[in-house]
Amino acid sequence: MTAQGLSIAGAAPKAVFRVEGVKKDYRMGEVTVSALREVTLEVYEGEFLVILGPSGSGKSTLLNIIGGIDTASEGRVWFRDDELSAYGESQLTQYRRHHIGFVFQFYNLMPNLTAEENVEMATEISRNPLPAREALRLVDLTERGAHFPSQLSGGEQQRVAIARAVAKQPEILLCDEPTGALDFTTGKIVLDVLNEINRSLGTTVIVITHNASIGDMAHRVVRMMDGHVRDITVNAKRKTASELDW
C-alpha cells in the first residue's frame, strides 16, 4: 500500500497502527455475531483517515479496538512497535491516557463540570497537556469556558469534547461519528476543527462517518462492509470542510 495521499511527500509513511487479521465475535448464547470478520489495515502517522460504511459494518468495533477500549477475539493489533492486542487492562488504560483522544457522537461531558473544568480534567492526567484555555481556543470556545454542558448547544458541546480530547496532546484522535448529532453548518465547524488539529498539531485523526462526502476531506478513505474492509481509496486532492457538499 502506498501513501501518495499523505502530504509528507517523498518520505516512506510510518504506520502508527497495524491491524492484522482482527476478528471480533459476540457470543450470545447459541448465536455468535461477528462484528469483524478479519480486518487487516495500516494507519499512517499524521494522516486524516475516514472510515465509511453502512450501519452494523463494524466501524465502531474496529475503532474501539484500536483505541484500547475493546479487545479483539482474534488477530493482532500493533501500536508502533508494541503489540496492543497483548496489553492487559491497566496497560490499555495507560495507553489511552497517554496516546489516545476519543470523540463520540454523544459528547459525554461531565454534566457537573463547566466546559473549562471538563477540559482540565483531561489535563490533570496527562504528561504534557495543553492548558485548558489553549485547548478551548483551538475549538474557538474561550468565551464559554465557565458554562456547564447543559448551557451549551450540541455543536459547542462537541467542540468541548474535542478540546478535552486534544488537551492531552494525544498522538491519535479517534472520532466516532463526531457530526452524527449535528446539523450541516455545525458539523462543518467541527470537521474544520478536526482538520486544523491534524494539520497544525500533526495528530493522526480517524473519523467514522455515515456521510460519504466527508471522505473528500481525508488523506485516505476506508470503506467497510459486513465486518470487512471492502476497499481503501487515496484522495489525490483533499477538500476543506467548507468545500464539502453535505
Added chain:
Amino acid sequence: MRVLDKKLLRTLWWSRGQSLAVAAVVLCGTACYIAIASAHSNLELTRSTYYAHYRFADFEIMLERAPLTSVFRLESLPGVRQVRGRIVEDVNVDLEGADEPRIGRIVSMPNRQEHVINDICLLEGRYFSEGNPNEVILSKRFAEANRLVLGDRIEASIDNKKHSLRIVGIALSPEYVYMIRSVQELVPNSERFGILWVPQEFAETALDMKEACNNIVGSVEDPEQLDAILERAEDMLKPYGVFAKVKGEDQISNRFISDEIKGLEVMAKIIPALFQGIAALVLLVLLNRMVRKERTEIGLLKAYGYSSLAVAFHYVKYALALSIAGSLAGFAVGQWLANGMIRMYVEFYDFPLLRSRVYFDILARSMAIGIGFSLLGALFAALRAMRIRPAESMRPEAPRYAHRTLLERVPALWRRLSFTWKMIGRNMSRNAFRSSLNAFGVMISSGILIMGFFSLDAMDYMLEFQFEVAQREDVKVSFQIERGKDALYEAARFDHVRYAEPLLQYPFEVRSEWRKKDVVVIGVPRGARLQRLINAKQEPVDVGATGLTLSDRLARDLGVGVGDTLTLKPLMGRITKERTLVVSQIVEQYLGSSAYMDFDALSRLLDEPFAANAVLLRVERGMERDLSRHLKDVPGVAAVEIKADSLKGLQDTIEMSAQISNTMNIVFAAVIAFAVIYNITAVSLAERQRELASLRVLGFTTQEVGRILYHENFALCIVGLILGIPFGAGICRLLVNAYDNELYRLPFHLDTGTFVTATVLSFFFVVLANLAVRRQIRKLDMVEVLKERE
C-alpha cells in the same frame, strides 16, 4: 407470569447487590425486634407467673427483732392479706478446700412445708423433715458453683458457733432471681454468695431469736394502699427497731429485672423503627432513581393501556418483595438471636423456667412494621410513576441545570481543588438528599457504636470510681454488733495489716418537709484514707466535723441542697431521739445512695464515744487471703470481704456481657452504614455510568474513577461522624437518665478511645462499601455504556 412481574424479578436479580443490602437492613430490624420483643415477653411473662406461683412479697420490713406475735397483729391490719415473719442473716460459710470466704444468707422457712409468701421452688431433693433442724436447702447456683450435692454438709458460723448443716434440697426463689447480696455487688457471684433456707426452728436457736423474727414479708389486697399500709405497719413495729421498709418494686432482685424489662421495652420500640426507617429511606432513593430511569418505559406501558395504578404498584411490589424477603429471613435470625438472649439471661437470672418461645403476634407485628415502612419508602416513587404522562415521557427530561456550590463563592479555594473534588462538591450539592442520607447513615451507625461502647466505659468508670477512688481498702471486716476502739486496735494488730480505719453504718429515716427516705448513714473518720468521699469535681473531700454529706441522688430525692436542714430519725431500736442536721456537702455516688457524717459525731448520736460496726484494712500485697482466713474465726466478726475478689468477679461478668452486646452493636452499625453507603453509591454509579465510563475512555484508571465516589463517601463519613459523635453522646445521656434510680446510676463518661474506635470503625464500614462498589466500577463496560444515547 405477567410481563411486569418478569420485569420485577429481573430488576431484583440485576440489582441483587442493592436488593440484598436493603433486605439485610430489613432483616436486622426484624431480627432485633423479634429477639428483643420475645425476650421482653419471655421475661415479663416468666416473672409474673413465677411471682404469682411462689407468692412474691409486696413488701418487706427489716427490723432488729420483733416477737412473732407482732406479726400476727400486722396481719389483721386492713388491706393486708398475708404476712410472714422470718429470720434473715448473712453468715460465713465454710466449705472444705475453699480459702475464700463464702457468704450464706440464712433465710428461715416454716418447719413444715406450707404455701408461704416468698416461697421456694424445690428443684431437687426435699423439704425439711420433722425433728431434723440441721437441714438446709441451698440456692441452685451456689450449690453448682461450689459443687455441692444433696447429702453434703456445709458449716455455717453463726455467733461464733459452727453449725453443720446437711443439704436436703436445691431450690430457687422469686426473691433471688437476680442473686446479689447488695447493690454494691452489681452482678451475681454465685460461688461466693448463696441462700441457705433453714427450718425456723434452727434459725431461732442458732441466732437466739426464740419466737422472734427480724424480717417480715407480706402481701396486700390492693397495691395502691401499700404506702399507707407500710406507714401503719411501721408505727406498729416501732418498738422493734425497723430499719428498712422495701416495697416489692424496690426489692433489689426485682429492681434489676424491672430495669432490664424496661430497657427491652424501649429498645423494642426504637430498634425496629431505626432499621426499618433506614430501609425505607434507602428504598426511597432506589425507587426514585428507578422511576426516573424508566420514565420512557412507564410512558410506553401507559400508552399500551396499563393503568397508572398498575404501573405504580409495580414499584411498590419491588419494595414489598424486599421487605417480605428481609422479614422472612429476619424471622429465622430473630428466633436464633432470641435463643441467644435467653441463654444470656439464664446466665444472670434464676428463673425456674426461661425458654425462648415463638410469639406469633410478635412475628406478625414485625412483618407489619417492615411492610409499613417499605410502603412508606415506595410511596414517593409510586406517586411519581403515576404522574408520568405517556406523551411527556417520550421527550427527554428537562436538563437539570448544574448550579454553583457554596464553595465556588470562594474562587481562590475552588480553583485549587482538583477536578475530582470539584465533581464531588457539585455532585453532593446536586444530590443533597442522597448526600444527607449518606451522612445520616454514618451518624446513626456511629451513634450505635458509641452507645455500645458507652456501657462498657460507664461500667469501667463506675468500678474504678467505686473500688479505686472511693473505697481504697483491701479488706473489709464487718462486726455483728457495734464495737469499741479496742476492736480497731485488735484488727490493726493482725499480721500484714498496714493501716486500719473504722466505719459505722446506721439506718435513719431522713426527712425534709414532706419528703423522707430510709437511708444508711455512714460514719467516716475525719481525714479518712480508705473510705473517701468524692465531689462532683472528682476531688476527694473530707467528711467535716459537723453536718451531713449526701450523695447527689439522695439530695435530689430529698429536694435539698447544701445548707438545708434535715431531720434524722433513728430506725434501729438502740436510740430513739430525733436530730436535725445541716447538709454540708454533696458527693458523687454511683452504687447505692447514702449519707455520710463524721465517725465520732455519729458515734455520739448513738451515745457512745466510739462505735464501729466495720473496719477497713490496708494489707500487705498478696496477704489478703491469709489475713481473711485468720479473721474469719475471730469472735464477733460477721463477714470478711476481700475487695480484689469482688472487683475481679464484677469485671469479668461485665466484660463478658458487654462483649456480647458490643458484637451485636457493631454488626448493626456495620449493616446500617454499609447498606446506606453502598446503595447510595451504587445508585449514584448507575446514574453516572456514562460520565465515569467516559473517564475510563480518557485514560483514567479504575482507581482514579473510583476515587470520585470513594472520596465523596469519606467526606460524607466525616460529616456523619461530626454529627454522630454528639448524637451518640446524646443517646448516652438519655441512658444515664433512664438508668438513674436509688440502687445505681450510670456515670456519664465516655473514653476518648470510644470515639477513636467509632471513627475507625465508621471509616472501615465506608471502605467496605467502597470495595463493594469497586467491583461494579471494574465491570463498567465502556463500549456498552457509550453506545447508548444520552
